[in-house]
Amino acid sequence: MSRAQPQPLRSAAAFFAVCGMLLAVPVVQAETGDPHEWLGRMTSAVETTNYEGTVIRITGGEAEALKVLHTVDDGVIREKLIAQEGDGLEIIRNGNEVHWILPERQSVLVEAWNDQSTLFSTLPSSDIQFGNEYDVMVVREDRVAGHKTVLIAIRPHDEYRFGHRIWLDKGTGFPLQTQLIDAEGQVLVQVKFAEITLDKKILASDLTPSYNIENFKWYNPSRREVTQVVDSPWGVDDLPVGFRMISMHEEMLPGSENAVAHLLFSDGLANVSVFIAVHDGNNFAETSNVGASNSYSILMDNYRVTAVGEVPPATVERFAMSTRSR
Amino acid sequence: MWWRMNEAIRMQLSAFVDGELPDNEAELLLRRLSQDAELRQHVAEYMAIGRAIRGDTQVAGVDGLRDRIAATIDEAPSHDDAVDEVPAGERMIRPLVGFAIAATVAVVAIFGLQRMLVIDGQAPQTANNQESSSYTEPPGDTLEDVLLREFRRKHAESAWQQRISTRLTSLEFSEDFIEIESEDKEVEAATE
Numbered sequence: 001m002s003r004a005q006p007q008p009l010r011s012a013a014a015f016f017a018v019c020g021m022l023l024a025v026p027v028v029q030a031e032t033g034d035p036h037e038w039l040g041r042m043t044s045a046v047e048t049t050n051y052e053g054t055v056i057r058i059t060g061g062e063a064e065a066l067k068v069l070h071t072v073d074d075g076v077i078r079e080k081l082i083a084q085e086g087d088g089l090e091i092i093r094n095g096n097e098v099h100w101i102l103p104e105r106q107s108v109l110v111e112a113w114n115d116q117s118t119l120f121s122t123l124p125s126s127d128i129q130f131g132n133e134y135d136v137m138v139v140r141e142d143r144v145a146g147h148k149t150v151l152i153a154i155r156p157h158d159e160y161r162f163g164h165r166i167w168l169d170k171g172t173g174f175p176l177q178t179q180l181i182d183a184e185g186q187v188l189v190q191v192k193f194a195e196i197t198l199d200k201k202i203l204a205s206d207l208t209p210s211y212n213i214e215n216f217k218w219y220n221p222s223r224r225e226v227t228q229v230v231d232s233p234w235g236v237d238d239l240p241v242g243f244r245m246i247s248m249h250e251e252m253l254p255g256s257e258n259a260v261a262h263l264l265f266s267d268g269l270a271n272v273s274v275f276i277a278v279h280d281g282n283n284f285a286e287t288s289n290v291g292a293s294n295s296y297s298i299l300m301d302n303y304r305v306t307a308v309g310e311v312p313p314a315t316v317e318r319f320a321m322s323t324r325s326r
Numbered sequence: 327m328w329w330r331m332n333e334a335i336r337m338q339l340s341a342f343v344d345g346e347l348p349d350n351e352a353e354l355l356l357r358r359l360s361q362d363a364e365l366r367q368h369v370a371e372y373m374a375i376g377r378a379i380r381g382d383t384q385v386a387g388v389d390g391l392r393d394r395i396a397a398t399i400d401e402a403p404s405h406d407d408a409v410d411e412v413p414a415g416e417r418m419i420r421p422l423v424g425f426a427i428a429a430t431v432a433v434v435a436i437f438g439l440q441r442m443l444v445i446d447g448q449a450p451q452t453a454n455n456q457e458s459s460s461y462t463e464p465p466g467d468t469l470e471d472v473l474l475r476e477f478r479r480k481h482a483e484s485a486w487q488q489r490i491s492t493r494l495t496s497l498e499f500s501e502d503f504i505e506i507e508s509e510d511k512e513v514e515a516a517t518e
Contacts, residue, residue: 251480253476253480256473256476262480271481273480273481275477275480277473282471284471284474285474290478293481293482295474295478297474304473306473306477308477309481
């Protein structure tokens with residue numbers, strides 16, 4: 001696995017940071033191995049492990065529980081998620097086709113997913129080039145959902161991104177708990193298995209809907225036209241260190257009569273989108289926050305520029321304020 | 327301020343709050359509310375003041391919306407009603423405009439108004455809770471307009487982040503669902 005080499009100034013900072021952490025947790029780290037190897041094991045475990053459990057997601061004082069059955073066969077993901085609160089929503093995935101079953105509405109929403117996103121799409125993989133922006137380290141051994149775990153910490157070097165804590169099953173590397181951490185060490189989002197059975201044999205019949213959906217109405221989200229933009233007039237002048245543009249699109253979105261430009265940036269772990277839309281004249285809030293997601297909107301000439309991401313408020317503000325038409 | 331509102335809209339709103347506005351007019355009002363942030367602000371102030379004066383804790387028009395969404399779904403044309411227009415053996419999709427727009431607008435209106443009330447600190451207070459409250463509730467999420475919600479959803483999809491959670495929270499807001507006619511039902515209908 002290759003990783004970006006640090007630049008001189010940053011390597012000094014990284015060195016002292018790593019020294020500090022080594023002093024804090026010298027013994028356990030030595031016993032529990034290379035954190036990047038653990039991330040590699042985690043990636044493999046997420047891709048290949050069958051499991052059944054109940055996962056709890058806590059953010060902003062709200063908690064939601066999902067019962068999850070997950071199996072992978074020849075690389076094809078099949079899973080069933082059942083919301084434990086609210087209206088009994090079920091999500092059934094068979095490869096790239098996903099059915100959202102809403103029993104109270106007697107409806108099924110059908111979506112095609114072209115990616116491999118799962119419950120754990122937020123987790124870093126061993127392929128991520130952390131570069132100079134994060135330190136990755138093994139902190140200690142712990143216990144989650146009755147399993148012995150190893151706690152991995154991913155700590156940012158600056159105030160422009162959040163940190164992560166990941167508890168991995170010591171036997172398999174499977175992630176049993178994750179936390180998104182702000183600069184003060186506060187937990188913004190936590191996903192944790194309350195109970196889980198790893199390597200569970202899951203039958204096809206286990207993945208069928210719990211409801212009789214014979215008479216349900218079926219729906220598709222309408223298709224949106226997406227156009228790849230090769231040379232956009234928009235760009236961001238003052239990117240925080242480590243961020244680079246990943247993609248650039250123009251597309252029609254509900255709420256906008258004109259095509260919206262969408263620029264996606266990433267540092268390998270944190271992602272920020274910048275949207276540029278013709279201003280419709282309506283008022284909008286400058287800042288907004290939902291859980292760990294922050295946004296910052298400004299009016300630039302006749303355009304509304306909005307930066308959105310699971311990053312600190314200062315980051316989206318910097319993206320929005322330094323967006324320019326070239 | 328709320329008294330600068332167009333008189334006709336204020337009358338309409340008053341009827342809506344009392345649950346007396348006809349459904350077709352209520353839908354138009356909600357649609358306008360969903361598209362006009364300034365009007366939402368005025369309405370929030372108007373409703374907060376009205377509720378404070380009356381000491382109400384219920385708003386008939388708003389509280390009935392969820393039931394009305396459910397009713398809209400129930401009233402949607404069934405597959406069997408539409409089979410004459412559907413070629414047998416071919417999967418057809420068609421917009422279900424009524425349900426989609428009603429559900430979207432209603433949910434936006436409820437959340438928009440509730441959040442506006444919290445943000446502006448104008449939530450109605452009865453004499454009782456003014457005396458007994460020893461702490462304040464934490465603020466809710468800040469106000470989001472429709473476009474911002476779309477930006478957030480699109481970002482989450484693009485970044486492959488928290489896809490499931492994003493859909494769980496954005497599912498109600500999708501205004502562009504298209505009904506799918508199942509092949510089985512079409513074949514059944516054709517053979518009857």
